[in-house]
Amino acid sequence: MHRKRPEELRSHRWFGVEDLRAFGHRSRMLQAGYSESDFRGKPVIGIINTWSELSPCHFHFRTRAEEVKRGVWQAGGFPVELPAHPVTEQYQKPTSMLYRNLLAMETEELARSHPCDGLVLLGGCDKTPPGLMMGAISAGLPCIFVPAGPMLRGNWRGKTLGSGSDVWKYHAELRAGNITPAQWKDMEGGIARSFGTCMTAGTAATMMLAVEALGFTLPGASSIPAADSAHPRMATEAGRRIVEMVWEDLTPQALITEGSVDNAVTAAMAFGGSTNAIPHLIAMARRAGVMLDLERFDALSRRVPLVANLRPNAGEYLMEDFFYAGGARAFLNRIRDYLDLSARTVTGRTIGENIEGAEVFDETVILPLDKPLQKEGGLAVLKGSLAPNGAVIKTSASEQRLLQHTGPAVVFEDYADLKKRLDDPDLPVTADSVLVLKQAGPQGGPGMPEWGMLPLPQKLLKQGVRDMVRISDARMSGTSYGTCVLHVAPESHVGGPLAFVKDGDLIRLDVPNRRLDLLVDEAEMARRRAAWTPPKRRYGRGWTSLYLDNVTQADEGCDLRFLEGTLPTPEPDIY
Structure with a gap:
């Protein structure tokens, strides 16, 4: 293996040569209280x-x-x-x-x-x-x-708490009326x-x-x-x-x-x-x-x-x-x-x-290969008419009975609509419904917020429901759980099929076969696409504007197009 010499260091061009600019670089280090032996040639x-x-x-x-x-x-x-x-x-x-x-x-x-x-x-x-x-x-x-x-x-009243996960769990119980606001408040000091x-x-x-x-x-x-x-x-x-x-x-x-x-x-x-x-x-x-x-x-x-x-x-x-x-x-x-x-x-x-040689000391935490939590990894990728470029689901945090499910959509046009109508007693929703959130992707959010673990309607919580199928172009916190289909691509904001879902449309989730389909015929979808108006852009300046001009979709990593790839970072021309 070649070992660099001091004069091959990148910093040598700042500190190791004898010219006007290096003089300035070294003098500023001396100004900071360092000796030349601290930084030169190292x-x-x-x-x-x-x-x-x-x-x-x-x-x-x-x-x-x-x-x-x-x-x-x-x-x-x-x-x-x-x-x-x-x-x-x-x-x-x-x-x-x-x-x-x-x-x-x-x-x-x-x-x-x-x-x-x-x-x-x-x-x-x-x-x-x-x-x-x-x-x-x-x-x-x-x-x-x-x-x-x-x-x-975390610890609260003798219970071990996990950040995020137990927040969602106990907040659902609060909304269902099973714990008091005082108990909820008391939990704040024990979870982190x-x-x-x-x-x-x-x-x-x-x-x-x-x-x-x-x-x-x-x-x-x-x-x-x-x-x-x-x-x-x-x-x-x-x-x-x-x-x-x-x-x-x-x-x-x-x-x-x-x-x-x-x-x-x-x-x-x-x-x-x-x-x-x-x-x-x-x-x-x-x-x-x-x-x-x-x-x-x-x-x-x-x-x-x-x-x-x-x-x-x-x-x-x-x-x-x-x-x-x-x-x-x-x-x-x-x-x-x-x-x-x-x-x-x-x-x-x-x-x-x-x-090599690393041992598992507690096989109830790190399980044997022949006794796993589940036989496959925790995530699955879905494709279909609702997600032509893909969507993801965390199967290890979902109710297994819901991994094959067909139900009518209850659609929220954006997060504000969700907050406004979710707990309306007249919301036409049952445990078999599929909650759908639009305008939460890389551009629609903007930034693909963690809105994908849609909260359950309060009237269902009071009936004892604790999970149902939820679909969005959002992300969700890694501490979240539930049967949540996420990262639907293309997102609704750019005219992906999610943009055209309406209340009552049947949606079929089939995780074993890796499918997510909107059961609406193509002629009707063509009519909806033709009538669709793209959302207006809300950000015209600063970082967010640059981001919106260049961000890729979820299946591509949400990077900026001009930052992708292996083109080398050019070195400064002047030292």
């Missing part, structure tokens, strides 16, 4: 930090960045912290997904425009793993991911007990695991709870390792292959992970030139059993339990027969070598 490591005071998942990144720096210094590198858009799941409206691509573009541009030789990516909350990875892949510099880790499990991401098998946990399976974290890093003392030790070790990766020139392009992408998808399927993993992993893979599509997800999901006994699937446990049961290494070792064990990772070793 790998400059950009620490891309998504810390924010409005990102409780990332509260600890202020200190984790310092712990990464300690490792960089120990290994002979020079760390520089670069703040990036936090993409806050809890607070950003209309949805954090609107800003994933902004983080990706920012990450790429931070790397391109600064004297970085390698990157440490600090992320975890749902959209930060894909956003950081998309940008870093396009930038092409050696990079390593430091996952935020899950928070501690530390910094870190959701501790259910939601999008954050899914994407951190997928990034590890792709080869971009230290072994086992994705499952360490944020508050565990192993977490800062992992951060420091990542800082040490990235310096060596720079000398080895171990770039994303050397690690991402069809095999490593399949590993990431397979891990997410066996984990029973979030439906959000599908557009995220498609976007990440395509940045590296691997044309991942919905068909590949479905094929891999059919092949691997679901062995993580976690909520919000039909499982019992949370991520803290998963860690104590052996964590990511044990989980990946459990499904090793379904992985490409030759895929290289940031350690310099293969994923097979990284997981």
Whole structure:
């Protein structure tokens, strides 16, 4: 393996040459209090930090960045912290997904425009793993991911609570009149007990695991709870390792292959992970030139059993339990027969070598292959007359009786219509109805908000109904559950068939045969298409306008067209 010399470092062009511009660069470092021996001839490591005071998942990144720096210094590198858009799941409206691509573009541009030789990516909350990875892949510099880790499990009145999942569960009971407003209020203080991401098998946990399976974290890093003392030790070790990766020139392009992408998808399927993993992993893979599509997800999901006994699937446990049961290494070792064990990772070793010998300590949490939660992975891809380009469903979080169902549509034209009419006592809805939400896709939302777990009408909740078929072009939280068909493509906003569904139309869901069909004849559909008027555009400026001009559909990863592909990031012309 070729090892770089100091004069081959990218940062050498800023700090190592003798000209006017390098004079200015070095003098500004001296201005900051550094000595020339601190930075000259050493790998400059950009620490891309998504810390924010409005990102409780990332509260600890202020200190984790310092712990990464300690490792960089120990290994002979020079760390520089670069703040990036936090993409806050809890607070950003209309949805954090609107800003994933902004983080990706920012990450790429931070790397391109600064004297970085390698990157440490600090992320975890749902959209930060894909956003950081998309940008870093396009930038092409050696990079390593430091996952935020899950928070501690919740507790309320002796019950173990899972973030998100139990919010939806108990809110339904509140609306049904089975718990009091005072009990609901009391739950607020017990459901999120530390910094870190959701501790259910939601999008954050899914994407951190997928990034590890792709080869971009230290072994086992994705499952360490944020508050565990192993977490800062992992951060420091990542800082040490990235310096060596720079000398080895171990770039994303050397690690991402069809095999490593399949590993990431397979891990997410066996984990029973979030439906959000599908557009995220498609976007990440395509940045590296691997044309991942919905068909590949479905094929891999059919092949691997679901062995993580976690909520919000039909499982019992949370991520803290998963860690104590052996964590990511044990989980990946459990499904090793379904992985490409030759895929290289940031350690310099293969994923097979990284997981070799990892033990499962609790087989009620990480199940044996012959006793899975279900025989196939957690997600399925559907196609049919209602979703010509595809839709997805989380079978592991659905009522099995509803996976083959035909019922009349109850249609909501947008989210405001849903909120206005859902609990109307006169709404013509029964447990056999199919709830349909339009205008919630990449353009219609905009940003494809997490509206896809449509709440059930209050009158049905009071009758004891807790699940029914729901269809939309939206996403749903990875902590959600229910028989929710999501990501319908093309979306209604651009004239996909979903735009033409009317109250009373029969819709047939057939998950075993991977079908989603609107039972309306083609002549009637042609009449509806001819009478349809495209919705007016609501955003004419700023990031959202740029996003709307360029975003792709859900089956294509929701990336921006001008950011897709493997065209290299050009180096600055002037140093």
